[in-house]
Amino acid sequence: MSPLAWWLLLALLLFCIGAFGVLARRNVIVVVMSLELMLNAVNLALVATANFRAGAPGAGTVFALFIIVLAAAEVTVGLAIVIAAYRHRRTVQADTYSELKG
Amino acid sequence: MPGGDFHPWLFVIVAAWVLVCGLGVVLFRKVMYSAVAMVFCFLGVAFAYALLNAPLLAVVQVLVYVGAISVVIIFAIMLTEVHSGPLRLFFNRQTLAAALLSLAAAAVLAVAGLSSEVESVGEKSLTPGVRELSRIVFDRFVFPFEFVSLVLVAAMVAAIVLARREEERG
Numbered sequence: 001m002s003p004l005a006w007w008l009l010l011a012l013l014l015f016c017i018g019a020f021g022v023l024a025r026r027n028v029i030v031v032v033m034s035l036e037l038m039l040n041a042v043n044l045a046l047v048a049t050a051n052f053r054a055g056a057p058g059a060g061t062v063f064a065l066f067i068i069v070l071a072a073a074e075v076t077v078g079l080a081i082v083i084a085a086y087r088h089r090r091t092v093q094a095d096t097y098s099e100l101k102g
Numbered sequence: 103m104p105g106g107d108f109h110p111w112l113f114v115i116v117a118a119w120v121l122v123c124g125l126g127v128v129l130f131r132k133v134m135y136s137a138v139a140m141v142f143c144f145l146g147v148a149f150a151y152a153l154l155n156a157p158l159l160a161v162v163q164v165l166v167y168v169g170a171i172s173v174v175i176i177f178a179i180m181l182t183e184v185h186s187g188p189l190r191l192f193f194n195r196q197t198l199a200a201a202l203l204s205l206a207a208a209a210v211l212a213v214a215g216l217s218s219e220v221e222s223v224g225e226k227s228l229t230p231g232v233r234e235l236s237r238i239v240f241d242r243f244v245f246p247f248e249f250v251s252l253v254l255v256a257a258m259v260a261a262i263v264l265a266r267r268e269e270e271r272g
Contacts, residue, residue: 005216006113006117007113007150007154008215008216009212009216010116010117010120010121010150012208012211012212012215013121013124013208014120014121014124014143014147015211016204016205016207016208016211017121017124017125017127017128017204018124018127018128019203019204019207020128020200020201020204021127021128023196023199023200023203023204024128024193024194024196024197024200024201025128025193025194026193026194027133029133029175029178029179029182030127030128030133030136032175032178033127033136033137033140033175034127034128036140036144036167036171037124037127037140037143040143040144040147040167043147043159044147044150044151047150047151047154047156047159048154051154051155051156057230057234057238058230058234058235058238059238060156061156061158061159061230061235062235062238062239062243064156064159065159065162065239066243066246066250068159068162068163068166068167069166069250069253069254070250070253071166071167071171072166072170072171072254072257073253073254073256073257074257075171075174075175076174076257076258076261077257077260077261077264079174079175079177079178079261080260080261080262080264080265081264082178082182083178083181083182083264083265084264084265086181086182087267092182092183094194095194095195
């Protein structure tokens with residue numbers, strides 16, 4: 001395996017751990033944390049690829065920077081929604097938010 | 103093993119660190135333990151950036167993720183976990199399906215990504231330094247830069263509006 005493949009494998013495993021957390025946990029805050037893990041894994045894959053492959057100079061780092069900024073915005077809005085929902089339902093368990101269930 | 107100007111064992115240490123802490127985020131029963139594991143996972147990813155010749159990203163990762171996002175998440179935990187009794191159900195009911203789905207996604211991605219030619223072009227780094235990077239950001243990527251600041255302001259306003267307590271309108 002090439003050096004890049006090892007880093008991509010690490011990013012892949014981290015991404016799937018995060019995906020499992022998003023799918024399986026009940027606590028919405030843990031879901032947000034797992035989402036951050038997935039974003040980190042994508043960033044890791046981008047930076048590793050940019051480090052080992054020729055391309056536009058600096059594009060991998062700049063893309064990762066923008067993803068970090070957007071992750072910050074996402075976590076802010078997401079946790080604001082969680083707190084608003086908590087104020088409404090007095091719980092952060094995801095399967096209790098079922099008012100719209102048909 | 104991963105090449106570069108560092109010892110291959112460093113990769114093993116960083117990979118084990120990141121994966122163990124990532125599993126901790128998903129598997130810890132207490133939310134605060136998950137948050138601490140997440141902080142250490144972010145630190146491990148910052149270390150990985152440093153190994154990948156992106157020291158600027160490592161610094162930004164520590165500043166934004168370890169510094170800011172962790173604080174926001176821990177604040178949210180402390181605001182919501184006031185009465186945390188013993189949880190009876192800690193995963194939801196689709197845990198088996200979720201595990202199978204993520205394993206299948208891992209297999210598909212591994213087959214698709216790692217079997218194609220992911221050869222590295224060479225041993226030397228292609229990542230530019232901080233001076234060159236700032237030139238790139240403020241020259242080629244100046245429109246996304248301004249746009250992302252607009253997104254940040256919008257997110258801040260939205261968070262304030264969403265999390266504000268409802269007041270009597272009169």
